[in-house]
Amino acid sequence: MKKLRKIGAVNMAKAYSFCPMCILKCGMELTIEKGKIVHNQGMKEHVLRNPCIKSKGLIDWVYSPKRLKYPLKRKYSGWEKLTWEDVLDEISRKLQEIKKSEGPGSLAVHLGPALFDTQVDRLARRFCDAFGTPNFSSSEDYCYYSRVIGSSLTFNFNGRNVAPSFRGSRCVLLWGWNPEESSSPTALQAIISLKNKGAYLIVIDPRRTKLAHKADFHLQPKPGTDVALALGMINYIVEKGLFDKEFVENWTIGFNQLKAHIKKYPLEEVSNITGIKPQAIQEIAKVYATNKPASIALGLGLEQSINGVQAVRAISILIGITGNFDVLGGNRCLDPGLKDMRILGRIDSSSGIGAHYPLFRIFTGQDTGIELPRAILDRQSHPPVRALILQASNSIITTPDSNKISRALDNLDLLVVMDLFMTETAKKAHYVLPAVSFPEADFIQDYWTYNFPLIMVAEKAIEPIGNSRSDGAFWLEMAKRLGLNAEFPWRDEREVIEYLLSPHGFTIDSMKERKGILFYQKRKEKQYLQEGFNTPTRKMEIYSQTLEKYGYDPLPTYRKQEEDDTILRNFPFTLISGPRVKSFTHSRHHRISSMRKRIPAPFVEIPKKTAEELSLCSGQKVKVETPMGFIIVEAKITEDILPGVVSIPSGWPEANVNLITDDTHRDPISGYPALRTIPCKITPA
Ligand code: SF4
Structure with missing residues (x-):
């Protein structure tokens, strides 16, 4: 563990990290006493220096008694504890067998949003290249990458938001x-x-x-x-x-x-x-x-x-x-601060699970995982996905049509889930691996996607809880066991972080002097005056020949979502699924009692006029039904939503809105499902 700066009493120290509670990763100053985090507050040197309400649950979350503490293997009789050495040996052996019998493309890897633009993200993508699978996907299958694709087509073909x-x-x-x-x-x-x-x-x-x-x-x-x-x-x-x-x-x-x-x-x-x-x-x-x-x-x-x-x-x-x-x-459009660690020319992306969405791959460098359930369930797909490694992703709760993804996970020969908690998805795994939260390991984070040319290195501040390990260490260990040493010359994650920092002329030690913060770019305005636009025509492309070439409308065009008349008659309202609420991030934090006190139960927002027509009142249990099924939640009557539209936040295990969403209506370019325009009806429960 690194030496922390003492601030008075022996064993009390400050450490600088980022908040692990949502994807934004605000800078966080941690007070450590006797090796434990006892206080956290915003870090004034960081651009995201004002933490939100969720950060008050940080200590509860890190030290939750429900944290996973050992690698586990599923047996008929229950979970068996394994050592890290044994579990890594078993997983790597199974990966080798599956690769030999079905080919490298039978492995898919999916990362949740917490790991986006960290060294783990870089290592996982590189591992997929070295292993030979095009099937790397992430939670950006549903969020953010449509923005990247749309703006890249217009301004910058390097994949920029x-x-x-x-x-x-x-x-x-x-x-x-x-x-x-x-x-x-x-x-x-x-x-x-x-x-x-x-x-x-x-x-x-x-x-x-x-x-x-x-x-x-x-x-x-x-x-x-x-x-x-x-x-x-x-x-x-x-x-x-x-x-x-x-x-x-x-x-x-x-x-x-x-x-x-x-x-x-x-x-x-x-x-x-x-x-x-x-x-x-x-x-x-x-x-x-x-x-x-x-x-x-x-x-x-x-x-x-x-x-x-x-x-x-x-x-x-x-x-x-x-x-x-x-x-x-x-x-x-900013450029990223962390370099890419991809191995070019290794994989045949035309056979990837996202092959139907070629522009997704061109502008994001990865496949969309929207077709992942089909690639698992359909043994005729080429090749079918037989093994899946999920890190920081509770897919059953966070992806549309939970029943389909649940069925798909049951059909895998190998499912490895690495997470902090025994999530609904982890319960399906053959192996569950305990992951660290950010303060428990060294991490590097790039903030370019939020329009800040900022990199932060957060050094390990406390010892890992139980036997947990970092997600990045998992990839390094897998690479070693699968004979990929030439592609992974780093002994540990600190060396990977040093490698990522090297183009900026910094090391982990020199970053310490600046509390881990580096603004890596001073960008002039109107850079296109010098360089032109990074598009095939060197101009901003209002008319997109690229879209035309791939069979899409070259100019933005509105298309009406077609629905069957019977569906429209039976499901007269429009459901917006998945708007954010301040206390929770996706399916995370519902386990923290302080957050649960703020929003104790899942709810549906119903416009006042609609509620009056249906004789519903606030707090009443209602059944929200779509062609996929129904869930029961509390009614929250409001004047703050468009008449005819209702809204349910996602992430509640006991009322999982994704049980009633589906992905049949999709954006033809990105594959994003239409999760904001779902026909539904509401009745008293
Ligand atoms: S949960 Fe709040 S404090 Fe933490 S990173 Fe997100 S916005 Fe910042």
Whole structure:
């Protein structure tokens, strides 16, 4: 264990790490006494320095008596404890057998969001390359990568997200993003501070969020219609000449085609599609286009529809033609700080589980796992997936159609789950491995996806709980046992972290002097003036020949989600599944009693008008039913949601909303399932 800085009493020390409670990983200052974390607070040197309510449960979570403490093997009679040496030997032997009989592509690896952009993420991808399987996927199969694909097609073919830069924004538009519940308080404070200084705040969300109450404009489009709304805004901006003519002339491809295309989206028509009045569309279009710099924050709410990528494309075009791309206070695409550790040319991606979604692989460098259950259940697939390694992923609760994924997991020859707790998914595994939380090991994290050119190295602050180990160590051990030493020359994860730091001229020791924090890039505005855009045409691509080549609409287009008439008759409401709530992250933290006290039971938000029609009251148990089945939850009556739309957060094991979601309606480009537009009905339970 590293020497910690003493702060007074012997055995009391400070350590710097990141909060393990959600994907954002706010900087965290930990107070360690006698080898235990006794206090945690935000770390002032970090950009994400203001922790949210969940961080109050950090100590309970790390020291939960329910933490896994030993490697376990499932037997008919129950779980058998194994040593790490034995479990790693057994897993590697089984992997070798499966590889020999079915080929390397019969292994799939899936990582949950906690490990995204850490050294574990890099090691797992590299392991897949070295083993020879194209089947690496992650929780970004359902969140974030539609944004990456849409903005990459428009601005940067290296796979970049067009993230907001709030500094100095005169207008902030939150589109399907609710930072109050899903982000760090730092982002929320930045937005409120801009608003207090006079910036316009526009919220587009079918739910009237707390920020929507404070906003200058709140538009509530019907779920899944955002692309039409963005096209309506573009229509108005182009017609009124509110676009940046110099930028459009010099730096875009396809503006004339766009002008012809948006004629199909007059405001009356857009109003019919979205349910938003034409005047409201005009107003926000004008405010956004004439108050520069203006930033747009795009959220998950946009992505999980059949039009997700096209919605991001339309919004990207809006950002570009109004002159808000690559300026402070507008939207920017950052480069990652941690290098890639892929082994190029090793795998044949055409046979991967995500082969139906080629642009997903091109822009994210990995396969979507949306077809993973099919690849397991269908023995005719090429090759069928027979072994699955899951790290930090409770897939049964967090992915659509839980029954299908559950059946698929039961059909594997080898399922290894590495996690902190015995999750619903871990219970299905042949082997369960106890993982560490961030303070228990060395970690490196890249924050580029949040538009911060920041890397943080968090050194181990406490000893691992029980016999737990880091997920990265698992990959190094597997590589050693499978004879992949040439591809994995590192003895331990510290050497991997040193390797990832080396391009920046830093070591773990030199990072210590700066509390692990490194801002790795000072990026100039409008970098395209020097380099052009990183697209085939070197311009911002309004008209995408790449989309055309792969058989998709080259210009953003709205498509209606087709449903059978009987379904629409029997299931008259629209279910938004999976909005975030402040106390929980996905399926995590429902075990922490302090968090459970805040939200003791799963609930469905029902608009007041709908509740009155159905004679329902708050607190009453109701049955929410879709064509997939039903769950029973508490009714929460609210005026803050669009009439006809109801909403259920995900992650509750006792009322798993994914039992009633499915993935049949998908975005044809990203494969993202339409989880925000599910027909449903509600009756008293
Ligand atoms: S937003 Fe909250 S839960 Fe997420 S990392 Fe920050 S403090 Fe932790």
